[in-house]
Amino acid sequence: MKISKVEVEVPAGRYILGDPCYAVPEDAWYPLLQSCNYFDDPIGTVKDATRHFLVLAFSTKWGDGSYRGTDGNVYPVDAGLIGLVPVEAVDMDALRDDLCTVVTFDKPTKCSSNGDGKLRFGHITIDTDPTDSEEEEEDEDEAEAQRIDDASWRA
Numbered sequence: 001m002k003i004s005k006v007e008v009e010v011p012a013g014r015y016i017l018g019d020p021c022y023a024v025p026e027d028a029w030y031p032l033l034q035s036c037n038y039f040d041d042p043i044g045t046v047k048d049a050t051r052h053f054l055v056l057a058f059s060t061k062w063g064d065g066s067y068r069g070t071d072g073n074v075y076p077v078d079a080g081l082i083g084l085v086p087v088e089a090v091d092m093d094a095l096r097d098d099l100c101t102v103v104t105f106d107k108p109t110k111c112s113s114n115g116d117g118k119l120r121f122g123h124i125t126i127d128t129d130p131t132d133s134e135e136e137e138e139d140e141d142e143a144e145a146q147r148i149d150d151a152s153w154r155a
Contacts, residue, residue, distance in 0.1 A: 004114070004115030005112070005113070005114050005115055006042050006058065006112060006113050007110055007111070007112040008042060008043065008056055008110070008111050008112070009108050009109065009110050009111070010056060010084060010105065010108065010109050010111055011105075011108055012105050012106055012107050012108055012109070013086060013087075013104070013105060014086070014087040014102060014103070014104045015084040015085060015086055015087065015102070015103050015104075015105070016084070016085045016086075016087060016090050016095065016100045016101070016102060016103075017069075017075070017082070017083075017084055017100060017101045017102070017103045017121055017124065018075050018076070018082060018083075018099055018100030018101060019075070019076065019077045019078055019079050019081055019082055019083075019099070019100075020032070020055055020057050020079070020081055020083050020085050021078055021079035021081070022076075022078070022095070022096065022099040022100050023085040023089075023090045023095060023100055024046055024055065024085060024089070024090070025046075025089075025090075025091060028046045028047070028048075028089075031045075031046075031047065032044045032045065032046050032055060036055075036057075039057045039058075039059065039081055039083075042056055042057060042058055042083075042113070043055070043056055044057070046085070046089045048089070051088075053085070053086045053088060053089035054086070055083060055084070055085050055086075055089070056083045056084045056111060057081040057082065057083025057084075058081065058082060058083060058111075058113035058119045059080055059081060059113075060077055060080055060081065060082060060117070060119070060128035061116075061117030061128040061129035062117075062128060062129065062131075063077070063080040064077050064078055064079075064080055065077055065128075067082070067126050067127060067128045067130070068126070068127065068130070069101075069124050069125065069126040070123075070124055070125045070126075071101070071123075071124045073101050075100075075101075075126055076098075076099055077128075082119050082126055082128070084103075084111065084121060087102065103121065103122070103124065105122055109121070109122040110122070116129065117129025117130075
């Protein structure tokens, strides 16, 4: 059984937005995956010596790759996931800024995955199924070209 529509409200705060595999310390990655059944449940736990942090992640429509967000950033994916990791759980000195983006939510914020490939993190949407819109545009372009060709035959 697969959950296709999920909505989660995250607390106000600063987060790393991107594939959590780039933000979570290597020694915490496998325990994180186990804590949420490899993100079949969208919320997992990262622990350090004294604290634990909740990590939210949704599966992308097509797995690994690079996906553009409405914020203009491109999000590389290597674990088939895009989500939010609290900055307190991340070694910011080791984080490559070309792999993730820091976002700040001033109030509790809704995040969702509707099974359509569009992952929403507050005001940012990351389309992990861009082929649909590209194919629709190509179909529209082809239809327009066909109308022009048909019109030229009538002239």
